[in-house]
Amino acid sequence: MGIKQLGTELGSCRISKKRDRARERFLKITMCIVRGRAPKSFGDRALRTLAFRLNHCEIFRRLMNMRKRRQFSEGARYHVTARANRSEMIMKSNEVKELFINVLIRAKKKYSFSLENFCIMENHFHLIIKPAKGESLSRIMQWIMSVFAMALNKRNGWRGHVWEERFFSRIIESFRAFMEIYDYVDQNPVKACIAPCAEDWPYGGIAWHRAGRRDLVDRWAALLVFFPNHAQLSVPSPGPAT
Numbered sequence: 001m002g003i004k005q006l007g008t009e010l011g012s013c014r015i016s017k018k019r020d021r022a023r024e025r026f027l028k029i030t031m032c033i034v035r036g037r038a039p040k041s042f043g044d045r046a047l048r049t050l051a052f053r054l055n056h057c058e059i060f061r062r063l064m065n066m067r068k069r070r071q072f073s074e075g076a077r078y079h080v081t082a083r084a085n086r087s088e089m090i091m092k093s094n095e096v097k098e099l100f101i102n103v104l105i106r107a108k109k110k111y112s113f114s115l116e117n118f119c120i121m122e123n124h125f126h127l128i129i130k131p132a133k134g135e136s137l138s139r140i141m142q143w144i145m146s147v148f149a150m151a152l153n154k155r156n157g158w159r160g161h162v163w164e165e166r167f168f169s170r171i172i173e174s175f176r177a178f179m180e181i182y183d184y185v186d187q188n189p190v191k192a193c194i195a196p197c198a199e200d201w202p203y204g205g206i207a208w209h210r211a212g213r214r215d216l217v218d219r220w221a222a223l224l225v226f227f228p229n230h231a232q233l234s235v236p237s238p239g240p241a242t
Contacts, residue, residue, distance in 0.1 A: 080128075081127070082145060083124040094203075103151065104144065119188045186206060205217045210231070210232060
């Protein structure tokens with residue numbers, strides 16, 4: 001059976017069983033293509049037709065929208081980020097940034113994990129986090145994001161979602177990747193043009209390290225060789241109020 005005939009069946013079948021069988025055959029062909037095993041007889045025109053049919057295939061849309069299973073590894077470090085709903089600047093005010101920091105500090109008391117760097121932006125955040133043995137990254141982040149959302153909604157008299165979707169996480173698999181992500185987190189305010197240099201942004205790991213604070217960010221002395229701007233100042237600065 002050709003794709004054109006199969007697509008016609010999807011749109012014109014009146015018998016539910018026949019429609020289901022057509023969808024099953026269509027999905028089998030589709031998944032073969034997605035996995036890189038398209039039949040050799042398929043030409044460019046057939047693939048374009050298939051792409052058009054995919055947009056009208058409810059079952060396939062549901063399959064594609066299914067959540068991908070997260071990758072976890074015992075003892076791994078993760079780069080974690082999440083964005084506000086509709087990318088709104090919900091954390092533009094310093095008070096809200098400090099509210100999020102307070103939630104992070106509470107989370108460190110409730111769960112066992114190390115936070116090696118962080119940056120709070122105006123509509124998203126970045127964390128480099130390493131859960132302790134037996135701890136769940138999903139449980140930690142669910143608590144942080146839900147507690148902050150409830151506190152922010154209560155503060156502003158809002159209702160509804162605060163975050164755009166669940167958090168994004170990626171395992172940091174090498175030292176080189178760690179260095180790149182660590183610097184990326186530091187430089188976020190500079191790239192967003194909200195700070196002239198990373199050291200001037202008070203809502204990130206640099207501010208905590210330079211202030212000599214130990215209530216949130218864990219210090220890794222060896223990193224000072226690569227990131228000297230994280231060195232503690234001789235006269236500690238007060239840092240943001242918490």
